[in-house]
Amino acid sequence: MMEDAKRIAFGPVPSRRLGQSIGINNIPPKICTYSCIYCQLGRTHNMQVERKELYKPEEIIDSVKNKIKKARGKKESVDYLTFVPDGEPTLDINLGEEIEMLKAQGIKIAVITNSSLIGKKDVQDDLGKADWVSLKIDTVDQKIWHHINRPHGSLILQDILDGISEFSNSFTGDLVTETMLLHDVNDDAEGVRKVAEFIAGLSPAKSYISIPIRPPAEKWVTSASENEVNRGFHIFKEQGIEAEYLIGYEGNTFAFTGNLEEDLLSIMSVHPIREDGVKELLSKANESWSVIEKLLVQKKIIQTEYNDTKFFMRKLPSMPRGATEGEV
Numbered sequence: 001m002m003e004d005a006k007r008i009a010f011g012p013v014p015s016r017r018l019g020q021s022i023g024i025n026n027i028p029p030k031i032c033t034y035s036c037i038y039c040q041l042g043r044t045h046n047m048q049v050e051r052k053e054l055y056k057p058e059e060i061i062d063s064v065k066n067k068i069k070k071a072r073g074k075k076e077s078v079d080y081l082t083f084v085p086d087g088e089p090t091l092d093i094n095l096g097e098e099i100e101m102l103k104a105q106g107i108k109i110a111v112i113t114n115s116s117l118i119g120k121k122d123v124q125d126d127l128g129k130a131d132w133v134s135l136k137i138d139t140v141d142q143k144i145w146h147h148i149n150r151p152h153g154s155l156i157l158q159d160i161l162d163g164i165s166e167f168s169n170s171f172t173g174d175l176v177t178e179t180m181l182l183h184d185v186n187d188d189a190e191g192v193r194k195v196a197e198f199i200a201g202l203s204p205a206k207s208y209i210s211i212p213i214r215p216p217a218e219k220w221v222t223s224a225s226e227n228e229v230n231r232g233f234h235i236f237k238e239q240g241i242e243a244e245y246l247i248g249y250e251g252n253t254f255a256f257t258g259n260l261e262e263d264l265l266s267i268m269s270v271h272p273i274r275e276d277g278v279k280e281l282l283s284k285a286n287e288s289w290s291v292i293e294k295l296l297v298q299k300k301i302i303q304t305e306y307n308d309t310k311f312f313m314r315k316l317p318s319m320p321r322g323a324t325e326g327e328v
């Protein structure tokens with residue numbers, strides 16, 4: 001196996017969205033169609049839009065098989081094989097073939113894409129072979145798109161949005177979306193509403209609202225605040241979208257540990273809880289409001305408001321000058 005191929009597959013890593021996932025880095029760092037201001041890999045110096053062979057499919061398959069074998073040897077489960085490279089996965093012209101080849105492993109396949117090439121029929125066909133696809137939709141506004149995603153000059157936003165809609169109509173797997181909210185860039189209520197309206201038309205299984213949690217390409221980038229993230233969540237909900245946060249905490253709404261504090265933190269990592277909902281949980285557990293006060297004092301949660309209603313949510317992690325899309 002070549003040196004590079006050894007680095008293609010990594011993990012398994014635990015992921016809230018995908019369980020135990022083996023990551024597949026099918027793009028050499030960092031080739032991308034975008035140069036997002038929040039990218040954790042820094043600016044894109046190698047911008048491309050032409051799909052190419054970047055590794056031989058066999059190299060990718062060998063590397064992944066090797067990882068699966070190792071994981072199984074250690075009795076670790078593998079729930080997903082996830083294309084989540086240091087760049088844009090659909091630039092790999094063999095993506096569809098690789099997905100087909102990997103299916104023999106009997107493990108579900110996921111792809112996390114920035115959606116930029118989805119206007120192309122061959123990209124839609126390739127993504128259509130996966131079981132779970134995450135599409136980046138940070139904005140539907142041309143000016144903001146140029147500001148936040150800094151696309152390759154030949155890309156056209158309307159083609160991407162049309163491609164996303166077309167794909168969502170034909171895709172039979174789990175479609176999810178991911179929207180990164182940045183302070184004073186794309187977190188205004190009107191802009192978020194337009195994104196939510198577009199996403200609602202796709203009927204995704206889930207829509208994730210994320211914030212930067214690792215160092216961003218541009219130092220001036222800051223995450224949307226708790227209030228803005230909470231507002232974004234409610235705007236998505238108003239459109240009937242199954243929204244959740246992706247803010248760097250491995251919360252799991254369904255894993256009740258019996259420890260009220262942990263359970264509250266776990267739920268609040270995924271979405272805010274209304275004041276009356278918090279009271280109900282406390283009364284079920286026979287606990288008093290002091291639990292909430294303690295979490296507020298410890299700055300683990302914060303109180304916020306939307307439409308004159310109080311909500312409690314997880315305090316966002318302070319960004320060590322940072323951002324990501326890469327969490328699987």
Ligand code: SF4
Nearest residue numbers: 032034035036039114
């Ligand atoms: S965040 Fe993703 S889409 Fe944006 S530049 Fe980085 S790798 Fe490309």
